[in-house]
Amino acid sequence: MGQYLEGFNLVMCGINGIIGLKDPANRELKVQAMNHAMLHRGPDDGGLYSDRNLTLGHRRLAIIDLSNHAHQPMTSADQNHTLVFNGEIYNFQEIKNELKDYTFSSQSDSEVILAAYQKWGIKCLEKFNGMFAFAIYDKTLNKLFIARDRLGIKPLYYYHHNNTFLFSSEIRSLLASDLTPRKINQSCLSEYLSFQTVHAPNTLVQDISLLEAGHYLELNCESLEVQKKQWWQAGTEAPLDLSAQEAQEKTKELFYSAVERRLVSDVPFGAFLSGGIDSSALVGAMADISNKPIETFNISFAEEEFSEAMYAREIAKLNKTNHHEIKLSPDDFLKYLPDALQAIDHPSGDGPNTWVVSQAIKDHCITVALSGLGGDELFAGYAIFERMQKIQNLKILWSLPTPLRSLMGSSLCKLKPSIASQKIRELLKLQNFNFSDVHAISRKVLMTHQVENLLAIPRIREHSKNDFISDKDFIHAQTSMQEISTYLQHVLLRDCDQMSMAHSLEIRVPFLDHNLVEFALSLPDQLKPYGKGLLVESLKHKLPESIVNRPKMGFVFPWQDWLKNQLFSLAEKNIKSLAQKSYFHQNEVLKLWQQFLNNDPTVNYSRIWPLVVLNHWMDSNGID
CATH class of the missing domain: 3.40.50.620 (HUPs)
Known part of the structure; x- marks a missing residue:
């Protein structure tokens, strides 16, 4: 089996676009600013394409065939379709063999996407094995098609407001256009505090959305009407009967x-x-x-x-x-940390x-x-797989009266204060056994009462996926x-x-x-x-x-110790700054920080670090 494919061109990069601004010169200046904000994603090449009220932008990191044959934005042989693409299609050669009627001018996977879309339309997505986020402009129909890979390996953010539609590989690039608000999405703060992230389609920036994995958008470039659909979903295959x-x-x-x-x-x-x-x-x-x-x-x-x-x-x-x-020491990490924090596009x-x-x-x-x-x-490598199986086997507990279950959880927290006890208490407070809600609580960083204490705004119900049909043979x-x-x-x-x-x-x-x-x-x-x-x-x-048979460690840094020593000043500075923001109760934020410093068993480093990151990201990006 071979290691190389000589002469072929695959790229990793960043993509941008603005649709709706009538002044082409102004629109291109803004896309150039968006491109510049993503130079780190594509230092090897860049380009723009404009037509009517649309401009597409691209930054390229060349991986294979380092020439300019796959310069983007890339236009099809018939000049009707133009592509900006971030990612790789690993099976592009196989697909290319099915596209004999297309005249290729490059050896790139990018052009294969164009040809596949021309032949199969939206169904081309089902052909692709890879990681990708791309946009294709149809000049004849004045339509933009935007798609994201099945598992969400490559990101795609967008902003749709009034008569403007923007998309990009990064939130910072959207912000660089000066067309999007730099305001915190208040409705998602409780979700971030609970899970150290925000789930698609939401983000922490007001009016900026993340296209969900396995979804695509179709945009009418004249009316700016958008249609979004899911094209792939995990777990829809029939069970297999194998030895x-x-x-x-x-x-x-x-x-x-x-x-x-x-x-x-x-x-x-x-x-x-x-x-x-x-x-x-x-x-x-x-x-x-x-x-x-x-x-x-x-x-x-x-x-x-x-x-x-x-x-x-x-x-x-x-x-x-x-x-x-x-080998890394705390001093090494301290040296790197400012740049690492500055590189965060969306906090986690x-x-x-x-x-x-x-x-x-x-x-x-x-x-x-x-x-x-x-x-x-x-x-099934995480401990959560075993926990979910055990909880599933104990779901008869939810037949008990809610007050009784709540009393059981509160008693456990008093007898054995810990993060695990807090999660059990929250599980027992659920009205009914719901697999996705149980999983969400198992993945929580801060519990509901902690989030409510910290926020000076109403807590919005946290992210919850649709529950899956419970099958005892398929818990994993x-x-x-x-x-x-x-x-x-x-x-x-x-x-x-x-x-x-x-x-x-x-x-x-x-x-x-x-x-x-x-x-x-x-x-x-x-x-x-x-x-x-x-x-x-x-x-x-x-x-x-x-x-x-070795102990499972996972790739973690010794945060618990570092935050109390080498990283103490950085952490305290950001915690105090976050506490002063109007969305938070100052005393409660400082109280949580003090609990951590006092070795409270219910507040470890993973409850503190996301708060440090959140404040640093807000201040660095001017998010109000």
């Missing part, structure tokens, strides 16, 4: 295929290697497929209890990789971790890196779907995109290949046991016992 061996063989086949597709590059690439199951499986597959040694990277810490270096070394040695161990509680890793990899002249992101969500699949549509898409993938692209680094995620996702969600729990049993059995030739 354990068949499931393992298919898992390995789909995973290896997903990895191989993502090894296409004409620039140096590598892989994150923590020494956990997901990254170890990924590096093992890469080593089998590639015809040259893989560059692997591990971040280790001065605090030994947070270091996974020894496990990463074992996997690197097993797969004969060129391994790079990058986890971004600086990815920023620091991306910086370290980019310093080694790597432009593309593969990540094990998504393995936990697909193969239901949990996976909840995880994918919440924490994965709106924390992990958002942070992955904004923090890696801050360094012009592309991150590819083989576990989120839609073929593998659809297959994993079709399997009953007995074939996909808690703890990534299916993945381990499928790739056991690449996963030593010492890796499989």
Whole structure:
């Protein structure tokens, strides 16, 4: 199996557009400003396209075929369709073979999107295997088509107000147009405090929306009327009836295929290697497929209890990789943190971790890196999978009177004060057992009473997905779907995109290949046991016992200690500034901070850091 596809052009980048401003010169100046705000996403090239009341903008990070053959905005051979595209279509060659009647002028996946849209229209989306957000302007119909990939790997934000429609890969780019308000979305503050993020279609900026994963928009460029539709949804496949061996063989086949597709590059690439199951499986597959040694990277810490270096070394040695161990100290992190905070496009509680890793990899002249992101969500790797199964088995508790359940929860909090006890109390207060509500509480950062205490504005009901049909044989699949549509898409993938692209680094995620996702969600729990049993059995030739049975750590920094020491002044400055903002009760914000400093068991660092990030982001971007 090969590693390179010579002469082909794939790009990662940023896209922009304004529709509705009548003055073309003014419109182009504003799109240029939007492009400039995203130079970090595409330092290699940029361009504009204008027609009637529309201007499209693009910034390019070249990955394959570093020439200008795939300059964007790109117009079709018949001059009727113009594209701006962020992402990669991994199977573009296969699709191109079905498009013999189109005259291609480049070797790019971008032009394949244009040709596919001309032939199949909206149904072209079903052909694409990749990560993407793109817009296609139809000159004849005066219509704009905007689409986002199935799993929401690449972002697409938009603003639609009165006679103007804007879209972009980043919120900061929209703000740079000076056409959007710099006001906090008050209705989403409670959601952010609860979950350290805001879920699509909402954002923390008033009137700016995030196009949901697996959705598309059609915009009439004359009337600016918008129609939005969903074109893909996780978990709609029929359950599969397979033996354990068949499931393992298919898992390995789909995973290896997903990895191989993502090894296409004409620039140096590598892989994150923590020494956990997901990254170890990924590096093992890469080593089998590639015809040259893989560059692997591990971040280790001065605090030994947070270091996974020894496990990463074992996997690197097993797969004969060129391994790079990058040691970080609190002083290193302090040096990086201001830039990491400045790179945040939409706040969440986890971004600086990815920023620091991306910086370290980019310093080694790597432009593309593969990540094990998504393995936990697909193969029941998080503790939440086991918790959801236990709670499902105890749902008879919700047949008890609500006052009795509330008393049980309050008594537990008094006897054993902890974050876990607080979550149990909130679960027991639910009127009825609802799978999505139970999952949401399990994922909460601050509890409802804490959010209500902090906010000086009414609390809006937090994000809740539609409940899935409860099937005792598919609890893990239901949990996976909840995880994918919440924490994965709106924390992990958002942070992955904004923090890696801050360094012009592309991150590819083989576990989120839609073929593998659809297959994993079709399997009953007995074939996909808690703890990534299916993945381990499928790739056991690449996963030593010492890796499989090691304690799960996850990639975290020693925030609990740092916020009380090296990062104390930064944290306190932002907490005090947030407390003074009119949306918050000053005393309650300062009280929460003091609880953390006093080692209150109900307030750990993950309850504090999102508040620090929120204030810094608001002040840096002039958000009122």
